[in-house]
Amino acid sequence: MSDGPDPTGSAGLLISGAGSVGAALALAAARAGVPVTLVERREEAELRRDQRLFVLSEPSWRWLGEIGVLAHLETPACPIREICVEEPGQPSVRLEALDVDLPVLGYTVWAHGLEEALRRALRSETAIRLLYGSRIERSVPVCGEAHYRIETPQGATQITPPLAVIAEGQPPAWALGSGMRCREKDTGRAALVIPLASRVRPQSAQAYEQFEDRSLLTILPAATDRSVVIWTRPRAEARSFMEASPEKRRLDLSRQIRCRPEAMTEEGNPVLFDLISRRVTPPCADRVLLIGNAAHTVVPFAAQGLNLALRDARHLVDAIASARVRGEDWGGGAWNARFWASRVCDHRRVDQLTLGLPRLFEQTDPMVRLIRRGGWRMVARSRTLQRRILVRGLGWNP
Ligand SMILES: Cc1cc2nc3c(=O)[nH]c(=O)nc-3n(C[C@H](O)[C@H](O)[C@H](O)COP(=O)(O)OP(=O)(O)OC[C@H]3O[C@@H](n4cnc5c(N)ncnc54)[C@H](O)[C@@H]3O)c2cc1C
Secondary structure (H helix, E strand, O other), rough: OOOOOOOOOOOOOOEEOOOOOOHHHHHHHHHHOEEEEEEEOOOOOOOOOOOEEEEEHHHHHHHHHOOOOOOOHHOOOOOEEEEEEEEEOOOOEEEEHHHOOOOOEEEEEEEHHHHHHHHHHHHHHOOOEEEOOOOOOOOOOOOOOOOOOEEEEEEEEEOOOOOEOOOOOOOOOHHHHOEEEEEEEEEEEEEEEEEEEOOOOOOOOOEEEOOOOEEEEEEOOOOOOEEEEEEEEEEHHHHHHHHHHHHHHOOOOOOOOHHHHHOEEEOOOOOEEEEEEEEEEEOOOOOEEOOOOOOOOEEEEEEOOOHHHHEEEEEEEEHHHHHHOOOOOOOOHHHHHHHHHHHHHHHHHHHHHHHHHHHHHHHHOOOHHHHHHHHHHHHOOHHHHHHHHHHOOOOOOO
């Protein structure tokens, strides 16, 4: 059926979806000695042309190094040492790596470069049975065992792993039938990803975040003297931006960032992402667990979504490795519920930040604005508060 060995048998991990999250989880599990079957719907040659520039936090970056991904990264990464947060007309707040005793806060890396590095790392890992062009189906668990049928271009097979992790980018209908509830909400907003041919802000190694009543704008530096703007706006405005001429887009953007239009030359076309918020609770049942966008989508603000999912993956592998050392059964309903309980606080913190802060800046009530601006001025003056935002708000460990 496949050209690789079948290491999973009934003792290994089944992962469905080889996006950034599923691929990283597979590599980490294999390195921890857990046999893995990784199933991906796309064909191996089918690459996604993802033009996004991801910010990976320093702990995520270090972990990707430990599991062998960075050795395969061919596109250069750009360090981020400072985040400048601004509300027009207000003092800007600078959050610096030195505040949390780190040399860098993280790195920007092209999404397609990361995907290719993961793919190469997967190819070089013999403990992973990698099945492209394939999909899984689950039968109802009986006596604590769940059978999964894997359909590949070469035929079908059935395995009974202790745990199947779904990293398919969205929850499969069959998973939602097993006690999980999915709450989806259309935010009415869209994120425009606009690649630019030059560095827009003069400072290198700086990410810039701008809040306004109805828009949230981030500028990220790329390693090769380019930058990417992520502009979250009401969907109708984002759509008309996409339909405008490049010249009109340039003027709009330069007005928003208060920069010369010449610096706003696009490199390639902007891409629009509709923002639908999704949360599956609990994201697990007997012998199945959802991870990444399949379980939880995060508003693209402050680079939290992938970083949170990579933390989930890292903790999951640690939990499985400990259970195996202790000879415990892992992946059952109670085990999964305990694992999820250990991750709830981190998820809550990310939701509070990514949903709460933009909401605070949307408030048009003059009293709320006054209080918010007073608070913001305090943060601009206090390194202790800035450090707190980095550690508690953004999850950067000192
Ligand atoms: C504009 C924007 C910018 C962002 N920037 C950042 C950032 O800077 N930092 C950050 O941390 N996060 C960021 N995020 C969030 C980040 O994009 C997501 O958290 C991350 O991409 C989720 O990856 P995933 O692997 O869960 O899903 P996906 O990338 O969607 O991968 C899912 C995989 O599963 C496969 N698949 C689908 N269905 C099946 C099936 N039935 N069987 C088998 N395989 C299947 C797909 O082909 C794909 O390979 C951003 C999001 C947006 C929208």
